[in-house]
Amino acid sequence: MHSQPKPKNPWNQNIQNQPKKNKNKNLPTPGEVKFKEAQAKLQASVKKHVKEYESSSDEEELESATLIDSILKNYRTGNGEEESIEKTQTFLQETFLSGAATCLICISRVRKEDQIWTCINCYGYFHLMCVQRWSKDTVTQLKHAAQEQIIVKQQKLCWCCPKCRHEYDPRDIPLKYLCFCAKTENPKYDPYIAPHSCGQICKKPLKPDCGHHCLLLCHPGPCPPCPVTVNVSCYCGRQQPRTQRCSKKEWSCNDVCNKPLECSKHNCPNPCHPGECQPCPKKSIQKCICKAQQKLRECASPVWQCDKVCNKPLECGYHKCEEICHEGVCDMCPLAKLRTCPCGKTTYQLPCTQETPTCPDTCDKVLDCGVHGCNLKCHREKCGVCLETVEKSCRCGQHTKEVQCYKPYLCEVKCKQMKDCNKHPCNRKCCDGNCPPCEKPCGKTLNCGNHKCSSVCHRGPCYPCSETDIVTCKCGATKISVPCGRKHKTKPPKCAKLCLTPPDCHHEKRDSHRCHFGDCPPCRQICNKIHNKCSHSCPVTCHSAVLVKIEGQKASMPWEQVKPQVVRRELTCPDCVVKVPVTCLGEHETSDWPCYLSKPSSCHRQCGRILDCGNHRCTWLCHTVKDAPDNIKAGTNCEKCENSCSKQRPEGCVHTCPKPCHPGGCPPCKIMIRIKCHCGLNQPYVTCVDWLNEEKKVELQTCGNQCPKNFWDWFVHVSDVQTLWKLQPTYLIVQAVYFLGALLTLSHALINKGRLPYLWIGIILHGIYVEVITYFLPDIDNFWHSQTPIIFVGRRLPLHIMLLYPCFIYNAQIAAAKLKLPKWSEPFLIGLLVVLIDLPYDIVSVKYVHWTWHDTDPNLFDRHYWVPWNSYFFHTTFAAGFTFWFHFLREKICDSGDRWAADKSIFKEIICTIVPAVLGFPTGVIGFILIYHPLHDLYNIHSEVTYIILFVICLLISWTGERLTAHREGAKNVVGKLHWSSYLTLFHLIVHYATFMLVLIFFNPEDEVSIGLKEPIGPCDEYVPLQTVFGLTLKKRKWLCPTDYNEDYFDFHCLPNKKIPSNGSMWYTICGTPFENRAEYIAIIGLICLMAVGVFGNLYFRSYGDAVFVKKVVKDKNELKKKRK
Incomplete structure (x- = not known):
């Protein structure tokens, strides 16, 4: 039987469900395909946002300098001063900068083709539709709020500019798109004139009203001061009229005014001035109204009252005048006039010595309630409160109750009517319908997205954010002010100044170019660095900050495409190839070599130079000779003569010559000796040869510190x-x-x-x-x-x-x-x-x-x-x-x-x-x-x-x-x-x-160190007599003996090596001693x-x-x- 090979996956039952390997390596994997799809969507989104990015890139930049010159040409030919138009010129420059005009209502940029409305007070731009919606909403909210009030009040309807809060009547709601001077309806955009302008002369009446009109072409912003010249006299009118700008027609001749002042004694001492003369600044002796007192007072206010009571006997003979400082004859006695009883119903003509009686009738004076009268008998005291029982309604009118007339009646019912903000209920007890305004903060996020409304709770839209941001160029010299929330949507302004970025290379400055963002262009200057091994300069193009590609980096992800990394590096200068003559170390022969290969070497001959002693020659092999006076004498690194010097020393020097055998005279003696300075506070060290020089002795005895004998240094x-x-x-x-x-x-x-x-x-x-x-x-x-x-x-x-x-x-x-x-x-x-x-x-x-x-x-x-x-x-x-x-x-x-x-x-x-x-x-x-x-x-x-x-x-x-x-x-x-x-x-x-x-x-x-003037140090055996008041003669040491003294609270342990100051020292250091x-x-x-x-x-x-x-x-x-x- 043939044995079957062992499978690589022992769990073969699910192997059919596993993805098969891609046999074609050129085909992308499913992961790479998904990544490409996500990448494409992301790039499309970025392109869409970049296209919608509101900046000046989608509009041509205005030729601001040309437009401003064309607008101001009539003004500058009016024989006026340039500084008078700076405010208008600055406004125009900021307006024409890219992205500067922003509608505060919608926080969007006002384009050149947009229909706008301009505020007559702050000259701010707004989209026409935005202002119409803003004004109508404001008026509608005010009308609704007025209708909801139970107690109808006369309320002024108005709407305000979103920027400066200038109030406008509802009839002033803009319905048409007009140019800046309001002469042309729907002005068309022309690249050769200012946007939203008709291109004609403004002709607005100038402010302050002088009868003249604006000479500029139709323009945004305020009109400049009147440039027309007029002939006017000075404030006092004594000088001949002279030609002045209408906006600056008032002038002073600086002569003394000299007009008579109100005191009729002095004239105005001030220089020629506008308006009425100031009160007389001088003082004079003036009597009061009653002529009883006099004092030094301002001349401008001659009439004054003293605080003295008249106290003259009146005609009645019983009373005295109680008026304070008056003129003329005293009035008759007030008690001798016709008098009435306290309630005013009965009239009496009585002697002034007799008190006015009360009548038997009822008082009947109207009480504080304003309804009932006093039912007491005629009396002198103040009437009391009204105690009548009446039926009163509460303030809200929902309940009634019988109470005493003088007491108010308020019920406990809370008002459920909404406040003027239409968001929060009133909740005031027994409210009369006139609910107080809402005092809670609004807190809504404004259109800018950065701040919240700081006003109290209100109806309708919130006012735009009043904050502004500054957008600058790279160097910060050119800047524009934009509303809050527009900073990141506004392209930085173009700057006409040179780039100030310091160079990356070794040169002192870059090639001249305009201010910009991003990296500066590479330096094209010649390197000119001095080589480290020679004195020649590098002749190639600057290579101190060169962009170099770094390849061979590994990808962090399988689908990542690795690109060469570009970094800025400094490259070394190439070898110097300038031909230079090279001489052997001992200067016996010379030949030409490339500079970077030029290395002096020995020719292996004897040096042969005469040594410094003048008696021997250097026997060393060819070597570098340093500090040789010529080609014959030896240098400092040649062989040295080791014989000792036996020449006679200068008079007064007791030291031997430290050098070996040498020609000529011995070198100056450099051994340090200790001397005493003029002031006696220091003992500096000087060389022996300097001390033997009589001309230098005075200079050497100057310690270098400020002499305490100098007055100011002595004084403080x-x-x-x-x-x-x-x-x-x-x-x-x-x-x-x-x-x-x-x-x-x-x-x-x-x-x-x-x-x-x-x-x-x-x-x-x-x-x-x-x-x-x-x-x-x-x-x-x-x-x-x-x-x-x-x-x-x-x-x-x-x-x-x-x-x-x-x-x-x-x-x-x-x-x-x-x-x-x-x-x-x-x-x-x-x-x-x-x-x-x-x-x-x-x-x-x-x-x-x-x-x-x-x-x-x-x-x-x-x-x-x-x-x-x-x-x-x-x-x-x-x-x-x-x-x-x-x-x-x-x-x-x-x-x-x-x-x-x-x-x-x-x-x-x-x-x-x-x-x-x-x-x-x-x-x-x-x-x-x-x-x-x-x-x-x-x-x-x-x-x-x-x-x-x-x-x-x-x-x-x-x-x-x-x-x-x-x-x-x-x-x-x-x-x-x-x-x-x-x-x-x-x-x-x-x-x-x-x-x-x-x-x-x-x-x-023991850590304390005391420095300064102290008891002089000297010999221990010198004493001076001390005479007492009663003729006794005592003695004391003339000097402080540093080796035998009784002051155990100090010693010299903190001094270097515990060295005791020398005799004659007055300025020295002492150290504290530890507690026993x-x-x-x-x-x-x-x-x-x-x-x-x-x-x-x-x-x-x-x-x-x-x-x-x-x-x-x-x-x-x-x-x-x-x-x-």
């Missing part, structure tokens, strides 16, 4: 904030706090006015004077600030230090003033409050190296957390001295009776501001002399004890004054109210204490903050409040004395 210097933030972030935070404090305290002063602004300015002047004078007194010049963004006076005085004084003294003064202390007691309390505010600033800022103290100054030896006790002594005495003189001088000089009210004389206030700023310094020094120096210098009492003594003295004086105030006020001793401005100063105090607490918690002092016990610092600052909360909380909220600042008016002492008597 500005540094980069970002750099300072990286070095000392906490310093910038503290400065920001005091900038804020200065702003808040100044705001408080300006809000409360009076003397507070002078106080703020005086404190600033006091701070500047104290800080600056210390820099020039050697005995007290013992502290140095780190650099800040803005710093003054030789980089010694930061800006925030000047603003720190009002943050301390002003806040202390405002808080102390709330206690109403006596004048001899208040300055001592202010001194203590200033120290309370200053404590966290001094302790934290020194630890974070915001400034440094002199190291060995005996006056600074006694410290409290590195803060000298003298610093607290200084703040107490100087603040007390300033405030004492500020109030004392004012009491002696100024005339203001109230303590915080400003004086009438600003000059006196300025004196009382500047003098205390100066006297505060010597007064503070006296405090040192009386307490500190005798106790400390003579009896060696610790500075801490001396300050405690001062503290106790100030506290006792303040307490005594407070008790006297409390005794004086007695029962009036109640808590006063705070003005809202006091919360500004209170807010700054909170920010002040919180800032230093947060700095201690979140910042590390951070918790201790937090505890002491926390205790100070707690104490501040208690002190300032009681001063602000348990004192007499801001009543002391309420009286801001200027008062006189003599007036106050008279009132007291």
Whole structure:
């Protein structure tokens, strides 16, 4: 038996139903046939839509320039100015652009052959049939709405332009297709004139009406200004007439008008002007109507009334005239005239001293209801409400009820009538038929398909969308405005400008061609690229951006026909074939080779060039010689002579020549040496040879930075904030706090006015004077600030230090003033409050190296957390001295009776501001002399004890004054109210204490880097004498010894290699040191903050409040004395 082959399909039972393979490979498969059919349908649909696509492709483009010139030719020959017609010319240009004219009703383009209607107000186009349907529908809707109203009202019927809403009468519904000038009916399209135009002269009356007519050919849009020339005089008429355009016939000669004004005293001072002259701008002394008062008033209004009551005795002798400022004789007494009783029925002629009696009759006055009369007896009071019971109908008329006459009656029936929109019911209770208009938004999608109607609910069609879209050319220079919804159906306008697309190739610009969409034509310029391997340029056509076909791609689907892909690529330049001479490496022989094959090689001869030393020749084989002066001497890459140089060095140079054997003189010595600049702040490195040049020494000693000896740089210097933030972030935070404090305290002063602004300015002047004078007194010049963004006076005085004084003294003064202390007691309390505010600033800022103290100054030896006790002594005495003189001088000089009210004389206030700023310094020094120096210098009492003594003295004086105030006020001793401005100063105090607490918690002092002027560094064994007030001679180090100093809050660990600055340095860098016990610092600052909360909380909220600042008016002492008597 022969075995049968195994079938490929084991399930043979359904094999007859399977499609047979197409044996002819050229015939398409059923899938390919279906795909072709679908593809054909899709292409037919696309062609249909492309054919219906509304653009200018189905119409010839208008020759807009020619048409505009023909329309404007009569105007331009009228001897007029071109700019007068710009508006009309722009309208014509936009109208003639392809696809610009669109009917807003149907959102379709207005073709050249379509019948149109033009609005007389906005000059917009619309299809004639669209406007007819729009206007008739609008009028019909209005008529139906009027008929549906129960209460018939006279309503104006009109229809509006869909674009500008200009109203038209129903009789103005367009019935005919007219040209723009309305002279020709059904104008035929002519390609040589504007579409929808008759081609004749417009002749519309020009606006404003001047009697002339439009000279343009029949045109769309507004008529231009009148171009006719006329002879007219200027506004004042004094100049000879001159020729002007009718649209600009009014002109000014610019001479003074000089016409008499209404005051009959002065003439008009303005230049020649249109219309009536302005009122007289001058002022004069004028009396009122009653001649009792006179004042300086505008000359243009001489008649005026004062507010004084006449108060002259009347003829009756019992009453006085109560009229305000009148002329002539006073009228007779109004009570002496004929009088009636309150109800008006009985007449009396009585003396003016006798009151008018009531009559015995009924009042009978008509009540507020307008129907019934008052049934009370004649009375003087106002009649009451009507209490008659009547039967009333409700507002809608469906129900009746007996109610009191004065009460309205409304039923509970809801109106089911439709509102004016005919969509929503009224639903108002007891409606009288006059339903309110519908207030719901319409919300229908407009014809544009992008926006919804924003009007309230209405009948009829919605107004067209008022939005517009801009269609531009590729470069954006040419653009047209089309209604919303037409942007994607409008072909972009043709642009006459050159294409601005940057070239794809390496050339700077493309070949000139017009603006277009799509890819630019390929570049036809010569490549001219320089070959990478030579200096010749490529001579072929540009090939930097060439379209290249990429074939061999696989189809993603079986029926897909793969076409070559075209991509833009840059092709490399061909090899350079220019013949060039090629010389061997050692320049021994030369021959010609193609440029791309020209490769210099060695001829294998000895180089033979004389070496630089002048004594030997190069023995290397032929090689490239670099930097050779000629063909004989060796180059820089030839063999080097390795013998050392033994020639004598220049005078003053102690270094040996670094080069081997060489000819001629030795090269200049380039070894770097360190010198000191003129200002002494830097020690730059220079070469030895430059330092030996006497002419360059002065230049070399200039460090390149601005010299601090320059006045403006000395006076003010500005540094980069970002750099300072990286070095000392906490310093910038503290400065920001005091900038804020200065702003808040100044705001408080300006809000409360009076003397507070002078106080703020005086404190600033006091701070500047104290800080600056210390820099020039050697005995007290013992502290140095780190650099800040803005710093003054030789980089010694930061800006925030000047603003720190009002943050301390002003806040202390405002808080102390709330206690109403006596004048001899208040300055001592202010001194203590200033120290309370200053404590966290001094302790934290020194630890974070915001400034440094002199190291060995005996006056600074006694410290409290590195803060000298003298610093607290200084703040107490100087603040007390300033405030004492500020109030004392004012009491002696100024005339203001109230303590915080400003004086009438600003000059006196300025004196009382500047003098205390100066006297505060010597007064503070006296405090040192009386307490500190005798106790400390003579009896060696610790500075801490001396300050405690001062503290106790100030506290006792303040307490005594407070008790006297409390005794004086007695029962009036109640808590006063705070003005809202006091919360500004209170807010700054909170920010002040919180800032230093947060700095201690979140910042590390060892990360702080301080740069700037500091105590000069020098030898450790040089001392200078220090003379005290009582004749003692102490001594201190002349310089800061960087290897032996007591200021443990800084070191030099952050400097490169921890290198200590050299002797003589004043401008150098120091680094903060870590806390020995951070918790201790937090505890002491926390205790100070707690104490501040208690002190300032009681001063602000348990004192007499801001009543002391309420009286801001200027008062006189003599007036106050008279009132007291």
